[in-house]
Structures are given as C-alpha cells and as structure tokens.
Amino acid sequence: MGRGDRQSVGPGRTGRKPEIATRNGEPSSRQLADAADSLQQQGERRKGLEAAAKFEAAAAKYQDALDAAVCQRHLHGFNLIEDGANMRTPTGGNIISLEEAIEMRSSLAECHQLLADALVAAAASLPDTELNPQVERQAAATAVQHLTTALRHYSCCHPSAVLTSRGPNAAAGVTPGAGVGDAALPPAFTVAAAVAVAAAATAAALPPEVAVNAGNCAASLGELLEEEAERTAAASSPPMAWLPMYDIALQCYRSAAASYKSAVAREEDVLTLSNLGDVLVQSGTCLYAVSRALRDADPVLAASALSSQTAAAAAAAPSEWAAAREAEAQSDFMAAMSSYETACSMCDSSQGDDLPGLLCNWGSALRSLAGCLQDPAARLGPLEQAASRLDQAASFDRADPAPLCSLGDVLMAGGEAAEAISLAAVTSAVSNTPEAQAEVLPAMAPEAEATAAAARHWYGIAMRQLHAALTRGYSAALTLRRDEPEALVGCGEAHLALSRLARRDPVAAAASGDGGGDGDGDKNAAGADAKDIASRHATAAVVAFQAAVARPERLGGWRQRCDVRYNLACALALVGREQEAHQLLVSLLGCGAVRPSELARDVDLEPVRYLPWFQALLAAA
Secondary structure, three states: OOOOOOOOOOOOOOOOOOOOOOOOOOOOHHHHHHHHHHHHHHHHOOOHHHHHHHHHHHHHHHHHHHHHHHHHHHHHOOOOEOOOOOOEOOOOOEOOEHHHHHHHHHHHHHHHHHHHHHHHHHHHOOOOOOOOHHHHHHHHHHHHHHHHHHHHHHOOOOOOOOOOOOOOOOOOOOOOOOOOOOOOOOHHHHHHHHHHHHHHHHHHHOOHHHHHHHHHHHHHHHHHHHHHHHHHHHOOOOHHHHHHHHHHHHHHHHHHHHHHHHHHHHOOOHHHHHHHHHHHHHHHHHHHHHHHHHHHOOHHHHHHHHHHHOOHHHOOOHHHHHHHHHHHHHHHHHHHHHHHHHHHHHOOHHHOOOHHHHHHHHHHHHHHHHHHOOOHHHHHHHHHHHHHHHHHHHOOOOOOOHHHHHHHHHHHHHHHHHHHHHHHHHHOOOOOOHHHHHOOOOOOOHHHHHHHHHHHHHHHHHHHHHHHHHHHHHHHHHHHOOOOHHHHHHHHHHHHHHHHHHHHOHHHHHHOOOOOOOOOOOHHHHHHHHHHHHHHHHHHHHHHHHHHHOOHHHOOOHHHHHHHHHHHHHHHHHOOOHHHHHHHHHHHHHOOOOOHHHHHHOHHHHHHOOOHHHHHHHHHO
16 A cells, blocks of 8 residues: 555563473473574564464474373363462463463464565565576465465454364354355355454454454455456456456455454554554545446446356446445544554653654555545545645654655645646647547637636646655656666656647647746747657656666566556657667567557557557557
8 A cells, every 4th residue: 555564462471480391291282382482583574485484383383292291181180370480280280370371372473464474575575587487476375375374363352262183173163154155255255254253253262462463464465355356357358257356355354353452442552543544445445446447347247257256136337336335435444544644643742752754654554645636636634634644744853855856746636636737728628539648639629718717727736746756756756866776767767758748739838938948939949848858758768767676576466567667668669779678578569568459459559559669569568
C-alpha cells in the first residue's frame, strides 16, 4: 500500500529459569524453546534466504517444545497452571505455566510469519537474471502457506487450545464464509478462508499483544491473496475464477480488523489503531478493485458468477452488486480515517509514539482513497488532505525521505487529476478521439470560450502540481538520500508527465514559464519553446530512470522493475534514442510485461507512433 510497515507486538521473550534435561535425557520444553528463541534472533539479524533458514529452524524447535509440553501433559495428567515453574513432573522436568505455553505457541506463529516475509523479500531482491513471474508467484504461494499456518497457531493462543497437538485443524467444523467454497478454487484459498474465520472467532480470547500479531498476519495473508486475485483477473479469466478469490482476501482483512478491534477494546494503543486504519484501507481498496473488475467483465459472465455464489433468485445485478461494494468501501475508508485521527490525538512522543509515521500513513491512506475514485474532480479533496498530512509529517525534519516521496506521489496524482479534468473540458467541445486529444489544444470557437478557459485553467493547475511534486516531493527527498529509488522513479514519472503536457498544449506550456520565456511570442515561437520544454523534461526523465534501474533489486519485484523500464523506454524514444528504446520494448514484449495494444495507445509514445522503427516493432509483436 505504500504505507509504513505494520507494527508488531512481540511476546516479550520473558526470561526463563535455566533448566537441565529431564531424567530420561530428553531436552525439556523450556530448553527447546530457548534454542528456538536463539535461532529466531539469529534470523532477525539476517536477510533473505539466510533469514528464512533460521526462521524455519526456529519454527521446528518451537514445535518440538510444544510437542514436549503436550507429551508431558498426556503422560502425567498435569493441567496448565498460572505458574508451574516450581512444580516438577516425575521425570524431573518443570511444568510449564500457561503464560509460557502461550508464548511458545505465539513465537511459533511469529516464526512462520517472519519466514513468509523473508521468502517474499528474498524473491524481490533476486537479480534480473533469476527473477520472473513464476519465481515470484511460487514465493508468494509458499508465503501464503506459512502465513496460514501462523494465523492458525495465533488462534490457539488461549487456555483451551494452546496445547493442542501439532498444527490444529482449523478447517474442521468451520464454514469458510458466504460466497466461498467453489471447488475450482486453489486449496490455499479455501484453507485460508477457514483459518481467517476461525481467527476472527477467537480474537477476543487471545491476549491483546497476540491479537495484534494475529491481525498483522491476517492482513499480510489477505494482501498476497488479493494480488493473486488481481493476476487471475488480469489474465482475462472469467469472473467465476477470481470473484471468490477477492472474497477470501476480504475475509482475511475482516479477520485482521476483528483482531485489532479486540485488542483496542482491552488496551487502547496508538500503533494498534494505526494498524486498524491500515487494514481498513486495504479492505476498502480491495472492495473497489473487485467492483471495478466486475464492471469491466462481460455482463453475462458477471451475472453467472454472482448467481453461483448465492441463490439465483436472490443474486443482485452486477451493477447493483458493484455499487453495494463501493458503498461498503467508502464506509471502510471513513472508519480508517477515524482510526488514524484517534491514533494521532493519543500520540505521546515521550512514550515513544511516532507521530510523523502516523501522519505519513494517514496521508498515504487518503491517497489510496483518491486513487479508487473514478471522477478526477472527486479525487482532489482527499489529495489535498493527504498533502496536508504529509507536509506535517515532513516538517518534523527527521532526515527521512519517506514522507517526501509520499508527498510527491500525492502531488503527482493531483496533477494527473487536473490533467484529466482539462482533457474532459477539451473533449466536450471537440471530437472525442485519441488523435484529437493528443494534438495541440485547438483554438475554440467564440461560443466555446468558457470551455477553453476551463481547460487552460486546469492545465495550469496540472503543471503546477507536477512541478510541486518534483520540488516539494521527489527532489527534496533526493537531497536527503541521493539514491532513494522511490524518489528517482517519481522524478522520472513527473518529468515524463510534464513532457506530455508540453506537447499537448505548446501555447500554454510556453506561457507557463517552464521554458524560461515570457509567453508573449507568436504561436510558432511558443511551439518551439514547448518542443524544447518537452525535450528537456524527457531528457531529465531518462537520467532519473537510468539511475533507478542501475540497482534493480531496490525497485521491488518483477512487475515494478518492468514498469520502470517501460517508462525509461518511453523517455528514450522521446529523446530520439531509438535503438535503446527498441531494445527495451522488445525485451518487455518478449517477457509479457507489456502488450502491443498498450504500446499502440500509450499517449507518451504518440510522437513516435508512426515512425518506421516503432511500426516495425508493433508489426513484429
């Protein structure tokens, strides 16, 4: 989501009384737990697959510790007590206390959760020669398994279940939820659905700190499942295939929210309130995504998918169903904003609370809300509020580029919204064709003067917002950290957008002063100035994108790297470096990162669309 990491509450790793092995020579459950704790701490000091190996070993040790405790209970008939440190079994081992058993189970869950995170991070940091969609997808699938296991263990961190043997079977006797259970679903989804429902049901029985960690786990699980749903929908699969996937991702988010709310009800905490806001934004974004996907799907297939989930007579029409999901999303977003506001009002820096981080999360959440709205004019309000929160966060002067990068993203989104409003004003008076939109804003007839004025007004706002994204956002971040990948990519995108605006309306571009002129010359001079402006911004975009791709592993996963390279190819094409642009585009087409139809309609490639090399590229593809 682009926001700060979720805050976890550790089990505390309370000091344990040293214990020798039991009389039969077997290590005691405490000894095994201590060994597991050591392995977990080693993993936390490592990265990637090295960290994953330590977490996997730690999880196995914690499982052995629990198994030893279960065996002790079955053999000697002891029940868990509040403090068993001074009571011993016939074989010489101490009886573990209830608190210790819950800590072991919670730590076991945490190791599976950390293992999942490490596997995903390891895949994202692979060199280009080893990273591809299949590798990423496999890492995500394995992470889903570990997160599901972790959530299952968190759900058992209460007296009646903490010493169940091995991995508890959460699916037994649990209904996945409404609309879930399609036999065609991958098994990982159906299992995750059952575990999410079980976790929500037991949230109130868990200690508050365990409930928070369970919420973090469920939110991460929902995120990975939603990504798989998006991939399935993007592959032109029928709604029957991906609609239940979105439902299960949403169930995970709902489970996370239930866990956070349960913890807050008992111990009101700033970080937990922030985490609650984050997951409500995730659920709201997910609801908008599935609504948009269903609206874009074939109406007959969409109706069939909905009727398969409910009784045919009760199934809503796709448009009604989508509208209901969007209303639900709005409710989630409003609840998220309330949660952030409460968290900020409670913030106490003397207690170590991170107000700048909370403001950054709040601002990013408002940007997420704006990104879900179809009407560009409706986006402006949330974006303005987001910029205010991020300005506040950046004012704390912590030498942290994160709020400045987020501020750049918000101002960039504001510029794109203003550009869309300007284009809408133009197309209300001229032919609504891609060719007309890509050309210079035409001279309007006298009766359309008001429309022309509105178009120019919003064009000017777009230019100012994009310049602000550079100066107040990305460039400011680069003064703090000159190789910050997010800032470099943001700079490139802002320059690319400014280049596009200069081509779209040369007169307005020259009048804006971007090129250093006074804007009072004739149209030919304005056109020359605008061409120079467009070229300068495209050149600056090339510089920024090339700096970003110099270390691709810092850009994120396969899709993120491909997106940056695609933008670099566009910028190279605009400055006449055709061979380099051609090479990149051929590579992106070959790996499936971009489709020929996307190249053909990309407005950033309009100046080169009819050049021989580009036409040959499309023909070959």
